[in-house]
Amino acid sequence: MGRAPCCSKVGLHRGPWTPREDTLLVKYVQAHGEGHWRSLPKNAGLLRCGKSCRLRWVNYLRPDIKRGNITSDEDDLIIRLHSLLGNRWSLIAGRLPGRTDNEIKNYWNTHLSRRLLSQGTDPNTHRKLPDPVPERKTKKYSKPKQRAEPEKPRIHLPKPFRVTASVQCTNTFSTVSSTLGEGEVLQVPWTKFANDDENGTVFLSGYYNHDDRDFINGSDFECQSYYNHLQVPGADGDCNSLDKLYEEYLQLLKTNEDQVKLDYFAESLLI
Template structure:
């Protein structure tokens, strides 16, 4: 006997979610918590597949989602993570607080892979590409309609950074105990002595970085503690905060491996990569 479908598809809504559906789903999860996706739609009064509800919540409605343009630091981090982990988007997203795997995947496919190719790097292997760009461009242009042959060949331009439109803020009354947030609190409390002090070992730095960006492996306990109020927009630290500092430390470490060929640091980086996979 094969696997039963996750839900009966008969009479279920598909396609884009309506604000009403979003509200129903959010309200239900506020009250009852995540999980039990199979039975959730019925209980929440939604004519949706449980899987669809989960996806909508995870990729769009979750209040800890940071929606907005991805910073250059995040760009770089995604590229480095991808070179270590490949297309393991959930792992990569887990290291970028507030970002979803779907967002990272889309961002990679629409922007970063093009950017890398433009820089002469194979986005799959992260190795230098042979110079085929012009030929490919010529081919591509050839295949297109050539109404005006005298026109100069269109040069590959830097892909336009996608603008991520902020959704309407959805006010949800609940609090959560995300380990991601815990990480930030702990990092913040220790950052002055260890990061700025400049006395920590490379391993400590990596541990801190790992700790900082560590995903929520134990699962969210998002709605179990009713109380705080927040909006869809994440309040996680960004840009100028400790993430940036730690990221700098991480980059320094990477840089030093290439400059010094230091075996210890190599090992530390290897264990860093290892830790991502565990």
């Protein structure tokens, strides 16, 4: 598959993964955690290169992978994020819990870019084209059958985040939590104070546990602690951060001629 190997990896297994290899990889990562991909194959008894192991884990074996068709809401979000971020697939995937950058990239290339073209929009610039390109008649295609996999809980591991000084505290957890299912991720936007030249948003992630009606993994705790530490004025008063961010986001989309603002916003999404 793909191109010829860049270097000779004599004796290494290539191509599609076998169930046995998958099992070995999953067991090893469950026991030792992610990382150390270079030494992983040897330790796990796999005849694969570390890169291949990482890719397989990240794009297929991770327990938080969301299988199934991409919903229209996700469609919409991908298009909007792409208009802001371009082909930064990993960033876009970071906003879609359970989706991988590879999946979104594939989906964009096979569905969305074509659809935008047919709607008269340049998929690269998101600007109107003079002449819409008629959509190719797509044949009905159903996904090839995947190996049967046991139902797994959807857990979205939070991405590392950077918190800069002077962050506006919000209490959006309760606002959003009612829409979350067990184990689903919350990504709460925290807007920064605009008391310096930086505009931006920091996304913090956590899990919502309906039984405890609380967030786990410490993110909210850490943030709260951080706020307490900063003693930010109004730290417990503003519950409308999500709304504000969304409005801000819509405004930017409406005025997408203003590339500077868009770039600013896009930059703020960069972790």
